[in-house]
Amino acid sequence: MDTLTSLRVFCAVAELKSFTVAADRLGLSPAMASKHVMHLESRLGTRLLNRTSRHVSMTESGMLYFNQTRQMLDGLDEVEAAVSNVTVMPRGTLKFSAPVWAANSLIARVLAEYQQRYPDVRFDMDLSGRIVNLVDEGFDLALRATAPERLDPSLVARPLMQVAFHLVGSPGYLSRTGRPTEVADLNGHALLAYSGMNMNGGLAIKGTEGPETVNFRPVMQSENEIMLHLAALEDMGLVFLPIWMTQNDIAEGRLELVLPKAVTFNATLHAVYPSKKYLSAKVRTFIDFIAARKNLCSAAAEEQSAGEVHSVDW
Structure with a gap:
């Protein structure tokens, strides 16, 4: 059984929390999707997903495996697209952290506009206000308003706008x-x-x-x-x-x-993300989309x- 396909099936099931929905999206039968996940679990010697008749959830090992695997597959898609000159459409779950004050109607409007343009992208948004560990916790990026010297030097920080x-x-x-x-x-x-x-x-x-x-x-x-x-x-x-x-x-x-x-x-709002040569389409387009909307602060300009x-x- 092709392990790369099994990885894609596992990530789809983990994101969609359903073997049936994931199988339909990938053009497989639910039984074949289950076999792919079992192939990975047998290969790793650990259970990745908890299954009931109505619910699918990740185990602790599954969460760790998913966070690393999803980033790897995103990078692989981008490399293949660069080599073949094919445009990769943004898709999958975009997991990002933002300040608590980002819970406002203007940000909600931007997210809605982005999702209308890229309907295959789903948002997983953390507004706890804590400084998350992007790599260990599987975040694609963080929006942080702070001085550049306060940011982790191992991360890439792109200035987006003034707030x-x-x-x-x-x-x-x-x-x-x-x-x-x-x-x-x-x-x-x-x-x-x-x-x-x-x-x-x-x-x-x-x-x-x-x-x-x-x-x-x-x-x-x-x-x-x-x-x-x-x-x-x-x-x-x-x-x-x-x-x-x-x-x-x-x-x-x-x-x-x-x-x-x-x-x-x-305060300068930055998009912060791990240093990567190839950013996934969902991350790259989201950052560009936010940066293009500097008029969010137009009401404050005067x-x-x-x-x-x-x-x-x-």
Whole structure:
């Protein structure tokens, strides 16, 4: 039995969680698909898939084998396409990690547009906010907004676009505490802080009058920007958030920009992926698709300024 075919059958069954659906897609009978998987299990001496009458799931060994095998097959397809001058259409599961704040309507719209263009690609999106191990956990890529020096040097990092972050607060909070008119007025204000922010000694803000240190009063700290956003809407304090999360709230009066000319800053969104000579079609086209949509931040363009906040990492 051809082992390469068995590998493709195993990956299809693992992704689709069905022998019947995978067999139909590959032009095989379900019985033959099962034989291919059993061939691999016999060859490896371990069970790769748990099977019941209604459910198929990967074992721990199966997950490890799948993560490595899927990347190998993607690379093989790309090499063959390069040699034969044949275009490989993107297909399969695109597993990627992104910041929590990527859970917004603009990103959802981009994913929908991409999937309409490439309907054979399925998304497996991790929004936990943690720094995943791309290779060990089988991720195709990660979207990370941070300084280049903070990225793993063993990975490839392609800059995609600038994301504008603003300091915002609710009208209720600002009416109660007063609206700052200069950077010094921020001292003592309640801050809903992202866990990656270095609050020791305050935040260094370089405004139009030069660098100043602002000592906020942290009232909440979280790695989840959605929770910080909701807390700001409930009048708990000020928060730094990307314009993607707040532009509708600002337009409809639920949040207000605070000193946008002084404390707005931009973070570079990178596509990060393992170094490979041949990127799979799904990864390459997805990165290009995101990069071509820099107008996602067009709503923030008018608010950009020379000011920046240091020691912030998303």
